[in-house]
Amino acid sequence: MTTAVSLAAEVRSGSRSARAAVDESLVAITADVRELNTFLSVQGEEAQARADEIDAAVAAGRDPGPLAGVPVALKDNLCTRGIATTCGSRILEGWLPPYDATVVESLRRAGAVVVGKTNMDEFAMGSSTENSAFGPARNPRCPSKVPGGSSGGSAAAVAAGFAPLALGSDTGGSIRQPAALCGVVGMKPTYGRVSRYGLVAFASSLDQIGPFATSVEDAALLFDVIAGHDPLDSTSLPSDAEPTRPGVHDGVEGVRVGLCRELVDGCAADVAARVQQAADALADAGAKVDEISVPEFSYGLSAYYLIAPAEASSNLARYDGVRYGLRVDGEDVEAMNTATRTAGFGAEVKRRVMLGTYALSAGYYDAYYAQAQRVRTLVMRAFDRAYESVDVLIGATAPTTAFDLGAKVHDPMAMYMNDVCTIPSNLSGHPAISVPYGTGDDGLPVGVQVLAPALAETLLFRVARVVEAHAPEGAGS
Numbered sequence: 009m010t011t012a013v014s015l016a017a018e019v020r021s022g023s024r025s026a027r028a029a030v031d032e033s034l035v036a037i038t039a040d041v042r043e044l045n046t047f048l049s050v051q052g053e054e055a056q057a058r059a060d061e062i063d064a065a066v067a068a069g070r071d072p073g074p075l076a077g078v079p080v081a082l083k084d085n086l087c088t089r090g091i092a093t094t095c096g097s098r099i100l101e102g103w104l105p106p107y108d109a110t111v112v113e114s115l116r117r118a119g120a121v122v123v124g125k126t127n128m129d130e131f132a133m134g135s136s137t138e139n140s141a142f143g144p145a146r147n148p149r150c151p152s153k154v155p156g157g158s159s160g161g162s163a164a165a166v167a168a169g170f171a172p173l174a175l176g177s178d179t180g181g182s183i184r185q186p187a188a189l190c191g192v193v194g195m196k197p198t199y200g201r202v203s204r205y206g207l208v209a210f211a212s213s214l215d216q217i218g219p220f221a222t223s224v225e226d227a228a229l230l231f232d233v234i235a236g237h238d239p240l241d242s243t244s245l246p247s248d249a250e251p252t253r254p255g256v257h258d259g260v261e262g263v264r265v266g267l268c269r270e271l272v273d274g275c276a277a278d279v280a281a282r283v284q285q286a287a288d289a290l291a292d293a294g295a296k297v298d299e300i301s302v303p304e305f306s307y308g309l310s311a312y313y314l315i316a317p318a319e320a321s322s323n324l325a326r327y328d329g330v331r332y333g334l335r336v337d338g339e340d341v342e343a344m345n346t347a348t349r350t351a352g353f354g355a356e357v358k359r360r361v362m363l364g365t366y367a368l369s370a371g372y373y374d375a376y377y378a379q380a381q382r383v384r385t386l387v388m389r390a391f392d393r394a395y396e397s398v399d400v401l402i403g404a405t406a407p408t409t410a411f412d413l414g415a416k417v418h419d420p421m422a423m424y425m426n427d428v429c430t431i432p433s434n435l436s437g438h439p440a441i442s443v444p445y446g447t448g449d450d451g452l453p454v455g456v457q458v459l460a461p462a463l464a465e466t467l468l469f470r471v472a473r474v475v476e477a478h479a480p481e482g483a484g485s
């Protein structure tokens with residue numbers, strides 16, 4: 009498939025029209041012969057009108073920007089003015105955001121064209137997109153398998169060739185894990201590098217928006233477009249960093265890489281073998297690769313599944329039947345509130361709200377929530393210690409390749425285990441990326457994860473590019 013880099017270059021030079029690119033994307037989305045259920049809504053007419061504007065700008069000698077005419081799919085928890093934003097939930101049905109998320113504005117300024125909003129686990133809680141109120145999305149590499157989650161629709165959209173780029177959100181792995189399972193690149197930026205304004209909150213201290221792409225360079229390009237300070241997000245970092253894309257091809261000569269035991273042990277043997285192979289490739293390319301152990305990572309999952317539900321239980325209190333979307337009437341306000349939330353939330357969201365409320369309740373707060381925060385600090389310190397001796401870490405993204413639809417829906421613990429390798433970077437706020445690296449024994453994609461210290465996105469993309477350049481043939485769509 010054409011990359012965003014080359015498509016934007018063609019559109020800017022006038023050798024290809026944005027309209028043709030957008031129409032091609034819309035035709036593929038509408039055809040969806042495999043019934044992947046990737047999109048919750050498609051903005052066909054708006055996208056065509058926007059593409060025409062871009063072509064007009066090019067014809068008039070103006071530069072529409074670095075993503076000129078590139079179709080982009082948006083996870084349906086990113087607010088789009090006047091366009092349904094459901095978060096994969098019944099409770100937001102009918103709600104039309106009155107404003108655009110900052111990332112949506114950044115995309116527009118860069119000349120990108122939003123083609124649709126993608127399917128997701130309800131409120132981004134899940135690892136398979138089966139928790140969507142609108143039916144599961146399917147994996148384009150093998151439609152009987154899950155695409156991963158919670159940004160499964162965005163990963164699938166890029167893997168299926170519906171759009172060269174997509175945005176997702178990553179609270180515990182929701183960009184990287186579906187990227188791995190669908191065989192595309194997915195990246196979570198440093199917490200605060202990308203504005204969360206207009207991202208519907210799940211767990212605010214962990215949520216970050218990030219890119220999906222078919223290549224590392226495309227992911228870097230999209231990251232550069234959406235990164236930067238935003239006064240509308242109080243956790244947005246103050247200074248703008250250098251663009252990362254110019255350094256993508258700088259190689260790994262002398263870079264110290266730690267092959268992290270805890271991000272490989274416990275993974276399926278075929279996945280572990282691919283990570284080892286990627287480590288060897290990095291060494292061949294001039295990196296200094298050593299094994300490293302960071303035992304604290306093993307506690308990340310438990311801490312996450314207290315902190316994230318605690319924050320979610322508070323964030324989701326706003327869906328009261330008054331301010332947004334769904335209302336189910338009742339005799340008094342409390343009855344209306346209960347009826348609305350009972351009807352509007354799915355089982356996993358209810359589970360998280362209960363878990364979080366329990367972890368924050370008087371008498372349990374110290375034992376659960378406060379203890380989890382202490383563990384989070386230990387994980388952060390463990391990263392700091394590791395980064396004294398290495399520049400980046402590598403490991404698996406997900407413990408297995410894509411699993412069958414339905415295989416884990418009734419076993420929350422088995423579902424949560426998907427995030428065991430991705431959660432540490434969310435707890436620390438560090439950037440991390442998943443790069444497709446060949447296939448498992450079942451012929452399905454494997455993702456290798458690269459992790460870097462805060463603000464080291466340029467280095468992260470550089471290392472990821474070398475992994476990508478040495479990757480064995482992947483699973484074709």
Ligand code: GLN
Pocket residue numbers: 132133134135157158177178179180181182183210316427
């Ligand atoms: N799968 C994880 C969860 O269910 C992560 C979700 C996410 O990153 N949004 O919480």
